[in-house]
Amino acid sequence: MPTPDAAASPLDLLASPAPIPCEEIAAHPEFRALLTIPGIAVDLRYATPDNFVGRAVYGGLDCAYLRRESADAVEQAAAWLARHCPGVTLVVLDALRPQRVQEALWAELEGTPLTRYLAHPARRSIHSFGMAVDVTLLDADGRELDMGTGFDEMTPASHPEFEAEQLASGGLTAEQLRHRGWLRAAMRQAGFQTISTEWWHFDFGDRDQVRRSLPLVL
Numbered sequence: 001m002p003t004p005d006a007a008a009s010p011l012d013l014l015a016s017p018a019p020i021p022c023e024e025i026a027a028h029p030e031f032r033a034l035l036t037i038p039g040i041a042v043d044l045r046y047a048t049p050d051n052f053v054g055r056a057v058y059g060g061l062d063c064a065y066l067r068r069e070s071a072d073a074v075e076q077a078a079a080w081l082a083r084h085c086p087g088v089t090l091v092v093l094d095a096l097r098p099q100r101v102q103e104a105l106w107a108e109l110e111g112t113p114l115t116r117y118l119a120h121p122a123r124r125s126i127h128s129f130g131m132a133v134d135v136t137l138l139d140a141d142g143r144e145l146d147m148g149t150g151f152d153e154m155t156p157a158s159h160p161e162f163e164a165e166q167l168a169s170g171g172l173t174a175e176q177l178r179h180r181g182w183l184r185a186a187m188r189q190a191g192f193q194t195i196s197t198e199w200w201h202f203d204f205g206d207r208d209q210v211r212r213s214l215p216l217v218l
């Protein structure tokens with residue numbers, strides 16, 4: 001007579017924690033609503049047609065959450081900006097992106113070169129753990145600071161890795177790079193990491209460890 005865990009392999013024992021349906025996030029103690037973070041603006045573009053897909057992709061889900069540790073770090077980034085760049089406000093463009101939304105986005109881009117800008121749903125986006133955030137900066141009048149390219153503009157000028165050559169060739173200006181520098185400084189001192197392809201995207205903590213140890217939001 002097999003015991004209940006007789007079939008468990010060492011790999012099973014290392015498996016990630018059970019996923020959480022997005023509908024349970026609002027009452028989940030490990031998540032924090034973006035609206036409770038002081039000093040930021042929230043403008044979730046995938047909740048509206050104002051995104052590269054051209055329609056709302058959250059499907060009515062309330063995605064205005066992050067895991068508590070990354071939300072606390074966003075609060076720290078906003079406080080840093082208030083001290084070092086008075087009048088400049090952090091605005092969150094995307095935060096928690098449930099796995100089902102990641103799958104919808106992937107379906108939109110599949111078969112195009114733009115898939116390099118998106119984590120394959122099977123690989124798990126850090127957004128789907130509530131540990132990545134897309135952000136930019138607003139000026140004192142609430143207008144977006146000029147970063148050279150817009151959010152989700154999938155061109156080389158959006159790649160932090162090409163900024164030096166873009167500056168040299170006139171593709172980006174020193175002022176645009178200064179704005180990106182403020183954003184990165186605020187986010188990095190709070191513990192976020194940059195990626196090479198999107199100036200607006202920041203991951204909190206180690207990506208591999210996030211994928212291994214935290215529950216995916218479905």
Ligand SMILES: [Zn+2]
Nearest residue numbers: 132133134201
């Ligand atoms: Zn992102």
